[in-house]
Amino acid sequence: MKFCDECGSMMKTEGDDWVCGSCGxxxxxxxxxxxxxxxxTQGQEETEVIDTSDVSAEDMGPTTEARCPECGNDQAFWEMKQIRAADESETRFFTCTECEHKWREDDH
Structure with a gap:
């Protein structure tokens, strides 16, 4: 990533050049x-998949309103984990309370 010396905006690569989209x-x-x-990502630890199939609903943790992409249910268990670099936001993991479909959301 490179920032423009003229205006401070983030520059993009175009072939062999860096070009500022703001000032040109x-x-x-x-x-x-x-x-x-x-x-x-060299040296970062791999995260392991945790099997929650034998965990009771009471032990799954808190729920929130989140629409399941599989069945449309509007409740899901959730948890947050730091899976990327420490200076990046946590990832939210959801498990549908009805069909147990799992998905995640990252901040971009």
Whole structure:
């Protein structure tokens, strides 16, 4: 990611150049410099899948109003987990109270 030296907006890559979508400023890309600042997931731990099929409804935790994409039910158990980098928001996991379909929501 690069920010414009002229106006401070985030720049986008177009071929061999960085281009500012706000003011049109252009700058040549430097592959060696970009390689130094590349973000990787190397060293981050994998999360494991937890089987909740034998857990009773009372032990599943709190519920909230959330529409199930499978059956349309409007109640789901929920929990939040930090599965990405510490400086990113938590991920919300839902389990439908009717059909037990599982889904997640990330902030983007």
């Amino acid at each position: 400023y252009e700058e040549s890309r430097n592959e060696a410099e970009e390689a130094k600042t590349a973000v990787t």
